[in-house]
Amino acid sequence: MTAINQLYPQPLWQWFEQICSIPHPSKFEHALSAHIQQWAKSKNLSVIEDKVGNLIIKKPAYPGMENRKVVVLQAHIDMVPQKNADKVHDFEKDPIEAYVDGEWVKANGTTLGSDNGIGMASALAVLGADDIKHGPLEVLLTIDEEAGMTGAFGLEAGMLDADILINTDSEQEGEIYMGCAGGVDAQISVPMSWQAPEQTNASFKLTLSGLKGGHSGVNIHLGRGNANKLLARFLFIYADDLALELVNFTGGSLRNAIPREANISFMLPSENQVKLEQAITEFQALVRAELSIADPDMLLTLESIETPEKVIGEEAQNTLIDLLHACPNGVMRMSDEVEGVTETSLNVGVINTENESVEVLCLIRSLINSGREEIETQLTALANLSGASIELSGAYPGWKPDNNSPVMAIVRDTYNDIYKKDPTIMVIHAGLECGLFKEPYPTMDMVSIGPTIRFPHSPDEMVNITTVGQYWELLLAVLERIPAKD
Structure with a gap:
């Protein structure tokens, strides 16, 4: 060598x-x-x-x-x-x-x-x-x-x-x-409430992996999958039908890297386990077909876990899922002045579940201040609608x-x-x-x-x-x- x-x-x-x-x-x-x-x-x-x-x-x-x-x-x-x-x-x-x-x-x-x-x-x-x-x-x-x-x-x-x-x-x-x-960090804090789980429910961890990830500026225009957004999409489609009780959502590790992996822990009625496995198969095929060129190897892996002591309350869970699914991500606008260059983008980079909130860390980038400010106001409006708080920090020109x-x-x-x-x-x-x-x-x-x-x-x-x-x-x-x- x-x-x-x-x-x-x-x-x-x-x-x-x-x-x-x-x-x-x-x-x-x-x-x-x-x-x-x-x-x-x-x-x-x-x-x-x-x-x-x-x-x-x-x-x-x-x-x-x-x-x-x-x-x-x-x-x-x-x-x-x-x-x-x-x-x-x-x-x-x-x-x-x-x-x-x-x-x-x-x-x-x-x-x-x-x-x-x-x-x-x-x-x-x-x-x-x-x-x-x-x-x-x-x-x-x-x-x-x-x-x-x-x-x-x-x-x-x-x-x-x-x-x-x-x-x-x-x-x-x-x-x-x-x-x-230039850019700015946006941290959205979604308040959490907790309740005792249904003790008869089955407990699982679902991991989404296999994505390419990459630099949230240089690679954002390539259309690669964002693990956080994909897992939020899965929840939005299937959570109600499966009677899923969410325990934890964790994804990504850096605000400036497109998240390659994310996972959720949850409970659901034991009789819905077959439906869950069918949903996983269905969703995996759907995403692989959509990203067959840009990011074809997404993988969903299910494993059993110990019964948790608490689950997220129903209202807080619905709010979280809606916010994560509705949150914009990726290229917002291409530049008019520089052909082929992204003007404004957003990366939903990191999600962490804490005791009182779920923290969502995003990085907004733009060649122009007004483009950055427009995404700032969109995220602020989304937080307002969801009863969440938002902090904008670390702005650089x-x-x-x-x-x-x-x-x-x-x-x-x-x-x-x-x-x-x-x-x-x-x-x-x-x-x-x-x-x-x-x-x-x-x-x-x-x-x-x-x-x-x-x-x-x-x-x-x-x-x-x-x-x-x-x-x-x-x-x-x-x-x-x-x-x-x-």
Whole structure:
């Protein structure tokens, strides 16, 4: 088997192997951060950890290039922790088991962390090299991008000297990103009441699995199944007919990942068990037919459980099912300005049953503020109708495209010179940190590039080896072409 650290470009892949070996899910980046700081100090590089945990590393210019504009290479330290149900893995303790599979690097049953580990590895490889031509260089590694953009929110003015920022968090070779969606978290709390169950009833757990999932921005337009929404649909169709008494609804794990799995626990009269099994068979066939191209492998699995002490009250159950089934999800509107790009979307990402409520966590994304606000008001209206409460939090701005961006022109022309074809200039329906950086650094010129990454935020995540080399060559050529200061 090919060793990852022997792939081209070797310095980048050697760093990526180190990154995979040190656990770094969102909120738990400290070990990897400490490793990077120790390495930077050993290279006599200036390294600062700011008050929220971001790392800023500075490197002098290559001899003769001291008069160039200052560039900051930016990536985020954290990764999304997702795994297959049958995979035993502790993201806070266990390394990522990365391996080469043909033209791709993948992980064994978990997310790979190429989002944004490849970008981070490229920045660290540039810092460690003596033969790469560049002007004064800074590297900004932010924390917690995937779980709230805490690092980007906390970045203060005056920490960076750069005139230009190159974000490395894009996921398609041949595309240059010059804008992105903003977003906001919406948490709906549905009040619960409880009652004693019918002791003669049978008790079951129904698990919906087998979906592809994926990034709730990059993959939202693909029409993949949402486990939370599908299981809510099952309940809406069959709960009354089966005299089902709901005990628990749990689904998804991250607001920015399309949920791949969900489960419900419930009771129903023993005589309805055959009808339940028929309903499961019927619904599974229905969904597989509907998603035969986008997501064909949905699976419903039924297992017996111990009799619970309580079930959700009838009125609360009906309200919950109605709200979950009625809640919008997926693409709300495509962009009029950028062909083929989603303008506004909603992901019903996480459902958890607690003692006093069922919590529903959604992520709204939009390229325009009015699109985001429209979905906010729809969810608020739905909560009002259901007697639920809603909290909107963590709003972050989009990154407004600048068609006159000098660094975008440099990247575009450099790409054309290397590959003899024009790259695609894009706006991405995902939450890059660039919009937040514009707050403390309003005049900074920004662009985003990266290799081809497929299915980020899911255990199917993989990065194309050839495109990593192409991204690296482009990055180095762009650094060499950065112009002198005015």
